[in-house]
Amino acid sequence: MDMMKTGELLGRLRKEHGMTQKQVAEVLQISDRTVSKWERGAGLPDVSMLKGISALYGVDIEKILEGNLKEKGVEPGNMKRMKFIRCEHCGNIFWSTGGGEISCCGRKLTPLKAQEVDEAHKIQIEEIDNEYFITFDHEMTKEHYITFAALVSWDRATVVRLYPEQSGEVRLPRQRRGEIYLCCSEHGLFRKKL
Numbered sequence: 001m002d003m004m005k006t007g008e009l010l011g012r013l014r015k016e017h018g019m020t021q022k023q024v025a026e027v028l029q030i031s032d033r034t035v036s037k038w039e040r041g042a043g044l045p046d047v048s049m050l051k052g053i054s055a056l057y058g059v060d061i062e063k064i065l066e067g068n069l070k071e072k073g074v075e076p077g078n079m080k081r082m083k084f085i086r087c088e089h090c091g092n093i094f095w096s097t098g099g100g101e102i103s104c105c106g107r108k109l110t111p112l113k114a115q116e117v118d119e120a121h122k123i124q125i126e127e128i129d130n131e132y133f134i135t136f137d138h139e140m141t142k143e144h145y146i147t148f149a150a151l152v153s154w155d156r157a158t159v160v161r162l163y164p165e166q167s168g169e170v171r172l173p174r175q176r177r178g179e180i181y182l183c184c185s186e187h188g189l190f191r192k193k194l
Helices: 003-016 021-028 033-040 047-057 063-064
Strands: 083-086 095-098 102-104 107-109 121-129 131-135 146-152 155-161 169-173 179-184 188-193
Touching: 003 033, 003 047, 003 063, 021 033, 021 047, 047 063, 063 169, 083 146, 095 102, 095 107, 095 146, 095 155, 121 179, 121 188, 131 179, 146 169, 155 169
Parallel strands: none
Antiparallel strands: 083 095, 102 107, 121 131, 131 169, 146 155, 146 179, 179 188
């Protein structure tokens, strides 16, 4: 941990939020001298203060301690780089077409690696009206089930959350082309090209 880098970052964040050291001190219920000390790199915030500083500036505690936000340039999303992320602890689902760090339940999450559909995760696709009627012969018990189905095309993604004891079917809007994804609670992410 570099006190100077952390101090510079805290000063920059305060100015970005249009606040004085006195205003920050009032919000955090400390003295403005303490804020000045942090920003000069003469000391670091106490561990008990980090949550409040993180909430005030909208920055992860880890980034505050590193003293670096590593801002990325503008990265237009590319649907070919779609990433799905699932929290193993609570089941939350996230998806992204660009970079970034995602965390849930206090842990950093990594994107799921898509594998081609196998015999146990076979997908049947039938076109009905302007929809794909997708069925799968997969158990849907509380311990082992398909957590979500998604259709990713060149300009959009449709994600449908599935739950245990639900039937093994889903309807997704028809697209000219794309990929269907299914996420198994035990075996990960599977995909099939349309």
